[in-house]
Amino acid sequence: MKKRILVGLVAVSSVAALLTGCTGTSGDAAGGADAKPYGDCEVSGKKGEFTLQTLEEGKLTVKADLPSRGWYNGDTVDSIKDGVDYCILANIAYRSGIDEIDLQNSSFDGLIAGKAGDMDLTLNQITITDERAEIFDFSEPYFSSTAGVVVKKGADLDADSLRDAKIGVKQGTTEQIFVESTLKPSQQVSVFPGDPELDAAVAAGQIDAAVQDLSVALGSATASNGAIEVIGQYDSGQSMGVLLPKGSPNTAVVSEIIEQMKQDGTIDELSSKYLSVAYGVDPTEIPLWSIE
Structure with a gap:
């Protein structure tokens, strides 16, 4: 799509x-x-x-x-x-x-x-x-958007394994709702107060993946100088x-x-x-x- x-x-x-x-x-x-x-x-x-x-x-x-x-x-x-x-x-x-x-x-x-x-x-x-x-x-x-999946560079994750991964989200975002209500991962979702904290947790391996608005995810990956990357996106049907x-x-x-x-x-x-x-x-x- x-x-x-x-x-x-x-x-x-x-x-x-x-x-x-x-x-x-x-x-x-x-x-x-x-x-x-x-x-x-x-x-x-x-x-x-x-x-x-x-x-x-x-x-x-x-x-x-x-x-x-x-x-x-x-x-x-x-x-x-x-x-x-x-x-x-x-x-x-x-x-x-x-x-x-x-x-x-x-x-x-x-x-x-x-x-x-x-x-x-x-x-x-x-x-x-x-x-x-x-x-x-x-x-x-x-604007309209999709939800991006951010992982540590080289992480072995895909669409099939994401649900069993430890996922983080930014507090109060629609991505938090999307992950908790629609994606429904097997592990408890980690909630962070802001994007910098969420991105840092991915880079440090504290969580396996972050789900952010795609443009947020792309911006995070670009700013990380290669530490994290965007490997997938979901159509969340959202508009800003x-x-x-x-x-x-x-x-x-x-x-x-x-x-x-x-x-x-x-x-x-x-x-x-x-x-x-x-x-x-x-x-x-x-x-x-x-x-x-």
Whole structure:
């Protein structure tokens, strides 16, 4: 099965765990004539065509689990200037006539639990589920995904033996639900607070495999310098959307902007520009495993 990878890869691994409590604003911190309101992102469409009701006038407040290779590129919040999600944010802001993005770090688990604090929205490769839709609003999907299987380089695992392996997942992800409810391995599933901890456990041999969103898995493998690799993927039938507070007046508008960016090719272009370089592999060549 070949998915729309260029408009369907999703969630990527964090490359550092040093960002708790940090906040950042797009452009140069000191402002001035050389400041870039949208970092290094190219924006398109008509500026101010849409209107968003934001927490602070002229500012888009965003929370995300940062950084995220290919999606939010950088080592700290302040250094993030591009990536797929960041540049989608830039285009949402631009098309809404907003010149400032206030990017703040939050744990993924805190985000999906509704404990991240006030924000206008987040793009963080978040899968749309019925349970999450009960407490949040979601835009129209902007990416679809599969679940990738990550192992230590050279590990002797395949689709048949995975169920008897010791599997790890990131807490609060749909991959945790997928593994526990659908894959149903014979050993107890190990749950980790973040991608760095999960990836480290794979590399150290503490677990036999990790199941992550495919793009997260590919990002993890790339960042590991060959220590871990992606050996398979499952079609989880999932899609990602922009997450907004429940009852947000901006949900329909953001959906309209996302649909416009899909139609005018912006999201495809961002995917091609940032994800292919970030992963260095064609995701369609990774074996698709089935659950029997």
